[in-house]
Amino acid sequence: MPSGVPLHDLIGYLDEYLRIREIPDDPRAINGLQVENSGRVGGIIAAVDASQATIDGIVAALEPGESPPLLLVHHGLFWDGNIAVTGRRYRRLAGLIDHDIPLYSAHNPLDVHPEVGNNAVLAERLGIRVEGWFGEYRGVAIGAWGHTPPSLQTCGELALELDRVLHTLKGSATLIAGGPEKPGRIGIITGAAGSMIGAARDAGLDTFITGEGPHHTYFDAMEWGINVIYAGHYATETLGVQAVASHLAEQFDLDWEFHDHPTGL
Numbered sequence: 001m002p003s004g005v006p007l008h009d010l011i012g013y014l015d016e017y018l019r020i021r022e023i024p025d026d027p028r029a030i031n032g033l034q035v036e037n038s039g040r041v042g043g044i045i046a047a048v049d050a051s052q053a054t055i056d057g058i059v060a061a062l063e064p065g066e067s068p069p070l071l072l073v074h075h076g077l078f079w080d081g082n083i084a085v086t087g088r089r090y091r092r093l094a095g096l097i098d099h100d101i102p103l104y105s106a107h108n109p110l111d112v113h114p115e116v117g118n119n120a121v122l123a124e125r126l127g128i129r130v131e132g133w134f135g136e137y138r139g140v141a142i143g144a145w146g147h148t149p150p151s152l153q154t155c156g157e158l159a160l161e162l163d164r165v166l167h168t169l170k171g172s173a174t175l176i177a178g179g180p181e182k183p184g185r186i187g188i189i190t191g192a193a194g195s196m197i198g199a200a201r202d203a204g205l206d207t208f209i210t211g212e213g214p215h216h217t218y219f220d221a222m223e224w225g226i227n228v229i230y231a232g233h234y235a236t237e238t239l240g241v242q243a244v245a246s247h248l249a250e251q252f253d254l255d256w257e258f259h260d261h262p263t264g265l
Contacts, residue, residue: 004067042067076105
């Protein structure tokens with residue numbers, strides 16, 4: 001009897017659980033199954049990016065005769081557009097196909113998920129109970145917000161707590177202190193959501209956490225009177241893939257692990 005779990009079963013479950021076909025996204029995200037395999041998987045590897053380093057790490061750890069793992073990522077293969085299968089595009093695809101490794105990507109559907117999403121999980125780790133959503137993208141509110149927990153009295157403490165829960169070096173989170181010293185209503189949109197500072201302000205939030213943003217957002221924060229904390233694009237998006245991998249592994253009785261390839265950005 002073949003080992004592992006049918007790929008079709010995992011994909012069907014993920015598509016429904018993450019609402020892959022319902023959540024709008026950038027066309028380059030291509031959410032869902034991006035690379036198929038021969039039909040079975042023996043485990044789950046979670047990673048933020050479908051990078052060459054991630055793929056090479058999986059290939060190096062493969063055991064002869066075992067069903068390959070499903071590679072579950074937040075940023076898939078096709079963000080550089082509809083280009084020829086040459087160079088690094090070829091090398092990544094060849095690494096997956098030659099070793100029968102399937103690839104599944106979930107971008108916005110993972111960000112906004114109320115249980116395993118990047119925003120919801122980061123809020124939970126910070127002790128923030130999600131009370132609502134804000135910041136529309138193509139008709140869907142993508143940001144989570146809630147009130148500051150009693151354990152965090154200042155924005156400086158919040159920035160240090162971000163470093164702790166994201167396992168980054170102390171002082172990595174950058175605070176732009178445009179709002180009150182004591183945060184009240186905190187919003188979270190992980191990744192590159194500096195453009196959402198105005199949406200956070202309009203939602204009545206005084207503090208906004210995201211991964212990164214352009215230079216001019218310093219003045220947005222200062223002049224609009226809102227605290228902004230940039231905690232790193234990569235770091236803020238490590239939580240969702242791990243949460244959904246753990247959930248999927250429990251549902252299908254599979255082992256899972258996280259491949260960490262931090263970018264420092």
